Amino acid sequence: xxxxxxIEIQNGIRVRAQKLLSLGEVGCIIGYERGPRGQxxxxxxxxxxxxxxxxxxxxxxxxxxxxxxxxxxAQGGGRAGGAPPPRVAIVARPCDVRALNVxxxxxxxxxxxxxxxxxxxxxxxxxxxxxxHCRRCKERVPVFYDALLGEPPAIEAEDDDxxxxxxxxxxxAGERLAFWAQEFERCIRCYACRQACPGCYxxxxxAEQVDPGWIGIAHRVPEKAFFHIMRAFHLAGRCVECxxxxxxxxxxIPLSLLNRKMAREVQExxxxxxxxxxxxxxxxxxxxxxxxxxx
Amino acid sequence: MDTDFEPKIVGFLxxxxxxxxxxxxxxxxxxxxxxxxxxxxxxxxxxxxxYVLKAFxxxxxxxxxxxxHPGDCHYGDGNYHARRRYALMHRFLDFVGIDAGRxxxxxxxxxEGNRFAQVVAELTDEVRRLGPWQGLGNGRASTAQEAAQRxxxxxxxxxxx
Numbered sequence: 001x002x003x004x005x006x007i008e009i010q011n012g013i014r015v016r017a018q019k020l021l022s023l024g025e026v027g028c029i030i031g032y033e034r035g036p037r038g039q040x041x042x043x044x045x046x047x048x049x050x051x052x053x054x055x056x057x058x059x060x061x062x063x064x065x066x067x068x069x070x071x072x073x074a075q076g077g078g079r080a081g082g083a084p085p086p087r088v089a090i091v092a093r094p095c096d097v098r099a100l101n102v103x104x105x106x107x108x109x110x111x112x113x114x115x116x117x118x119x120x121x122x123x124x125x126x127x128x129x130x131x132x133h134c135r136r137c138k139e140r141v142p143v144f145y146d147a148l149l150g151e152p153p154a155i156e157a158e159d160d161d162x163x164x165x166x167x168x169x170x171x172x173a174g175e176r177l178a179f180w181a182q183e184f185e186r187c188i189r190c191y192a193c194r195q196a197c198p199g200c201y202x203x204x205x206x207a208e209q210v211d212p213g214w215i216g217i218a219h220r221v222p223e224k225a226f227f228h229i230m231r232a233f234h235l236a237g238r239c240v241e242c243x244x245x246x247x248x249x250x251x252x253i254p255l256s257l258l259n260r261k262m263a264r265e266v267q268e269x270x271x272x273x274x275x276x277x278x279x280x281x282x283x284x285x286x287x288x289x290x291x292x293x294x295x
Numbered sequence: 296m297d298t299d300f301e302p303k304i305v306g307f308l309x310x311x312x313x314x315x316x317x318x319x320x321x322x323x324x325x326x327x328x329x330x331x332x333x334x335x336x337x338x339x340x341x342x343x344x345x346y347v348l349k350a351f352x353x354x355x356x357x358x359x360x361x362x363x364h365p366g367d368c369h370y371g372d373g374n375y376h377a378r379r380r381y382a383l384m385h386r387f388l389d390f391v392g393i394d395a396g397r398x399x400x401x402x403x404x405x406x407e408g409n410r411f412a413q414v415v416a417e418l419t420d421e422v423r424r425l426g427p428w429q430g431l432g433n434g435r436a437s438t439a440q441e442a443a444q445r446x447x448x449x450x451x452x453x454x455x456x
Contacts, residue, residue: 168390169390173389173392173393173394174392174429175392176389176390176391176392177391177392177393177429177431177432177433178392179392180391180392180432181392181432181433184432185432206345214345214349220432221431221432221433222352222430222431222432222433223432224432225352225391225431225432226348226349226352226431229348229387229388229391229431230344230345230348232387233344233348233384233387236383236387258390258391261387261390262383262387265383265386265387266383269379269382269383270379283379283383284376284379284380284383287372287375287376287378287379288375289365289366289375291378293378293379293382294382294385295378295381295382295385295399295400295401
């Protein structure tokens with residue numbers, strides 16, 4: 001059952017890719033291929049010969065939106081503004097498309113610059129289980145797309161009980177500090193979380209800034225904690241909860257806990273969900289004069 | 296409680312209202328705790344959350360961010376942005392183990408010398424009550440807490456990703 005859906009989506013990607021490239025509508029397709037050890041990895045297709053290497057299954061965890069800006073620029077598409085034709089096609093799940101919306105809102109990309117091969121998403125797998133955040137997901141069809149691959153699956157979303165966040169909240173401040181110290185202690189500062197994140201596109205990250213040097217280079221918990229807390233804050237109202245960061249983390253730090261906490265507070269304070277609509281500014285980029293906020 | 300504990304508090308005050316309010320407290324000879332170290336900034340909207348976290352990382356026991364009352368910002372809307380940012384940051388810092396009581400956001404106008412003194416006194420009392428800040432990433436749990444933490448960690452490891 002699951003395999004049929006995957007094959008249908010994969011075939012859809014190939015058929016569309018073939019057509020887009022042969023008609024010259026796009027110069028690059030961002031998709032997935034199978035790596036030498038069998039794992040799925042990102043792939044860039046520039047000509048029709050590469051099309052048959054494109055694959056898709058429910059372990060394609062990378063959020064390909066991280067590559068979009070670079071590929072659009074490489075195809076000669078300028079920054080947002082003007083209306084160049086679609087130049088890059090991207091395979092995108094509903095959460096990935098919300099990340100595109102974040103970039104579009106922030107002026108990093110124009111809608112016309114991407115051709116979205118949207119996936120009607122059955123949820124991603126970790127081993128043989130559907131990942132927890134996918135089971136909770138209510139969005140099976142992307143908010144926008146140029147082609148929809150697969151049938152919108154009839155899956156009842158699990159209720160989100162926020163148990164994981166509540167367990168941390170139930171601790172005292174000192175215990176929470178200790179909890180996070182223990183988690184961040186493992187961080188090797190590889191920044192894979194940042195590199196895997198479509199929202200982290202700064203050319204110069206505060207983590208590498210040397211003047212002023214906000215974070216030291218020491219391999220100590222305070223520096224690591226500083227980085228992760230600031231990164232979570234920079235993603236406030238922007239994180240689309242694709243879990244690419246947590247997937248990329250070689251040390252299994254529960255990064256999504258930070259992002260989920262933030263997403264819930266953003267929802268509670270400002271009634272906002274990241275990436276739902278490119279025309280609605282994220283909560284920290286706007287304000288209402290008359291609002292009452294707990295300080 | 297450590298009775299010798301004198302909290303170190305970093306205050307980010309906007310140039311146009313709160314800094315002048317602190318000045319007013321001084322010229323009016325209003326007493327307030329000497330625990331606060333004041334940093335003058337152009338606007339409360341200029342206070343990047345980075346600065347607040349940096350203060351905590353460098354060992355501040357408490358942080359005050361003060362600006363013009365909503366509607367009175369010299370630049371029109373800087374404090375509205377600050378208000379949103381810190382409403383969120385408050386909750387988030389608490390989640391990572393920095394007591395919400397260690398951070399205070401408030402509005403002090405240039406005429407409110409007494410109010411400035413009161414805000415500083417309240418924050419100092421609160422931070423004194425909370426005790427010395429352990430430092431980012433330096434949280435050390437008691438044995439009982441450690442046991443509780445092991446349970447949480449175990450539960451997290453058992454959860455599906």
